Amino acid sequence: MKKIALYLLLKHIHMKNIIYLFTLIILFSGCNSNQKSSQEELPRIAIAGIAIESSTFSPAQTTEEAFHSKLGNDVFSIYPFFRKDSTYLKQAQWFPTLKGHALPGGIVTREAYESLVGKTLAMLKENLPYDGLFLDIHGAMSVVGLEDPEGDFIKRIREVIGTETLISTCMDLHGNVSPRLAQHTDIMTCYRLAPHEDSWESKERAVYNLIERLKSGKGKPAYKAWIPVPILLPGEMTSTRIEPGKSLYAQVAPIAAEEGIIDAGIWVGYAWADEVRNHAVVMVTGDNKEKVIQSAEQLAQSFWEVRHDFEFVAPTTTLEECLQLALVSKQKPFIISDMGDNPTAGGAGDVTWTMEQLLNRKEFRSPDGPQLIYASLPAPQLVEQAVKVGIGGQVSGKAGAMVDDRYAPPIQIDGVVKAIKHGDRHAETEVVVQTGSIQVILTKNRKPYHHEKDFTDLNLKPREADILMVKIGYLVPDLYNMRGDWRMALTPGGVDQDMNRLPYKNIRRPMFPLDQDMKDPNLSAQLIPLSNKK
Numbered sequence: 159m160k161k162i163a164l165y166l167l168l169k170h171i172h173m174k175n176i177i178y179l180f181t182l183i184i185l186f187s188g189c190n191s192n193q194k195s196s197q198e199e200l201p202r203i204a205i206a207g208i209a210i211e212s213s214t215f216s217p218a219q220t221t222e223e224a225f226h227s228k229l230g231n232d233v234f235s236i237y238p239f240f241r242k243d244s245t246y247l248k249q250a251q252w253f254p255t256l257k258g259h260a261l262p263g264g265i266v267t268r269e270a271y272e273s274l275v276g277k278t279l280a281m282l283k284e285n286l287p288y289d290g291l292f293l294d295i296h297g298a299m300s301v302v303g304l305e306d307p308e309g310d311f312i313k314r315i316r317e318v319i320g321t322e323t324l325i326s327t328c329m330d331l332h333g334n335v336s337p338r339l340a341q342h343t344d345i346m347t348c349y350r351l352a353p354h355e356d357s358w359e360s361k362e363r364a365v366y367n368l369i370e371r372l373k374s375g376k377g378k379p380a381y382k383a384w385i386p387v388p389i390l391l392p393g394e395m396t397s398t399r400i401e402p403g404k405s406l407y408a409q410v411a412p413i414a415a416e417e418g419i420i421d422a423g424i425w426v427g428y429a430w431a432d433e434v435r436n437h438a439v440v441m442v443t444g445d446n447k448e449k450v451i452q453s454a455e456q457l458a459q460s461f462w463e464v465r466h467d468f469e470f471v472a473p474t475t476t477l478e479e480c481l482q483l484a485l486v487s488k489q490k491p492f493i494i495s496d497m498g499d500n501p502t503a504g505g506a507g508d509v510t511w512t513m514e515q516l517l518n519r520k521e522f523r524s525p526d527g528p529q530l531i532y533a534s535l536p537a538p539q540l541v542e543q544a545v546k547v548g549i550g551g552q553v554s555g556k557a558g559a560m561v562d563d564r565y566a567p568p569i570q571i572d573g574v575v576k577a578i579k580h581g582d583r584h585a586e587t588e589v590v591v592q593t594g595s596i597q598v599i600l601t602k603n604r605k606p607y608h609h610e611k612d613f614t615d616l617n618l619k620p621r622e623a624d625i626l627m628v629k630i631g632y633l634v635p636d637l638y639n640m641r642g643d644w645r646m647a648l649t650p651g652g653v654d655q656d657m658n659r660l661p662y663k664n665i666r667r668p669m670f671p672l673d674q675d676m677k678d679p680n681l682s683a684q685l686i687p688l689s690n691k692k
């Protein structure tokens with residue numbers, strides 16, 4: 159702006175305007191010195207967050223390393239909107255603490271949780287006081303021996319930073335919002351798309367709203383409406399790419415844009431943990447009491463009304479039937495989701511049940527059989543062997559079922575090494591072993607295979623395969639757009655999609671769809687006390 163102003167001025171300069179020019183220069187230099195002094199007046203904002211989605215129905219446990227925590231200024235590198243020329247960086251004094259993000263997995267050990275929380279709190283204590291805090295969590299963390307970990311985390315943050323600091327929280331829509339979490343946060347938002355193509359946009363919205371409320375002096379929203387909706391559905395049934403999720407979530411943005419409302423969200427909740435807080439929630443924050451209450455009730459009622467319409471995002475059936483269809487299909491690649499052990503939902507990712515079924519079938523025994531890519535199984539010893547013998551060498555040994563052996567034991571793999579890759583953040587080392595017509599990806603540590611590049615980096619050609627099997631539920635856009643056809647297999651594992659097989663004891667009842675004939679619930683908004691009020 160300054161450059162343009164000067165350019166226009168110089169272009170039309172006349173002698174009589176010279177005084178004006180001097181005035182302007184003085185004015186500009188004044189701006190600069192003002193900028194310096196106002197630097198200290200910029201709001202002081204901390205950043206913190208621990209994110210994971212963890213299943214309590216899986217024998218796997220998650221330890222601290224899995225969170226790949228970033229500390230201090232390294233935290234900025236996580237967020238595209240905090241990159242070097244970011245306008246947000248100039249609008250506040252930032253104090254990033256710890257941000258950890260783990261792949262979904264089993265329950266978090268108490269030691270890991272206490273260590274992550276302890277580090278966060280210690281770093282927060284270093285730069286007190288704060289005007290704001292951007293809290294970046296998932297909302298479906300389970301911790302050994304602890305109810306409502308995110309509620310515990312934010313309460314302990316409040317004990318350090320006090321109740322006046324404005325906390326703006328961003329969550330995954332598969333997270334859970336307990337009344338305690340709702341009380342201690344001020345501005346609340348969550349993703350509006352599943353798959354989560356809007357994750358960065360949502361986090362940025364949480365930061366934008368926080369700065370906006372601080373700069374305008376409006377501070378904490380006057381009202382927070384919270385409505386528990388007694389629905390608990392798997393993510394594979396609630397994609398916003400198809401109805402009824404699509405229309406339901408399309409209501410959120412227009413509501414959030416209304417005058418008097420700061421943000422609105424619908425949380426589907428997390429189906430594979432067994433706590434009182436596991437259910438859907440609607441939350442709306444803002445300053446206009448009537449609008450906040452009405453819009454929250456509208457969203458909750460809309461969700462309840464369409465509950466019977468949710469279906470799996472792709473036809474879902476037994477593995478046996480998926481394979482029968484795939485073997486006669488001309489559509490390449492026929493993708494089969496091995497859903498029950500989906501590590502991105504919290505499965506151990508090492509269940510061998512499906513691979514055992516594949517190896518037992520005649521069709522895949524010869525290299526000329528139907529070309530099938532299987533992603534993936536952790537098998538550290540076989541991977542080590544493969545690295546030793548190199549590409550073209552023979553390997554023989556056990557894979558998988560080191561964590562979850564409830565459905566099948568470690569499985570014998572004999573084959574030829576086709577590819578070796580080092581350096582993946584999660585897997586560390588990946589190898590491809592061909593056994594019959596199956597190319598199985600084996601990893602040192604578990605890793606989800608979501609993108610075409612994950613395969614092509616291993617010299618695999620997923621588009622040319624007859625069958626592509628992945629331990630995922632719904633496909634991310636990359637694989638979805640590549641599919642010839644797609645079925646989701648109801649395989650066993652820590653994130654079994656057949657909810658009637660899950661041994662719930664603690665969730666609220668009645669709960670849809672477990673209690674099909676339940677009466678209509680009370681969906682009136684509950685106003686949650688502000689974080690600085692009792």
Ligand SMILES: [Zn+2]
Binds near residue numbers: 330332333354
């Ligand atoms: Zn999610």
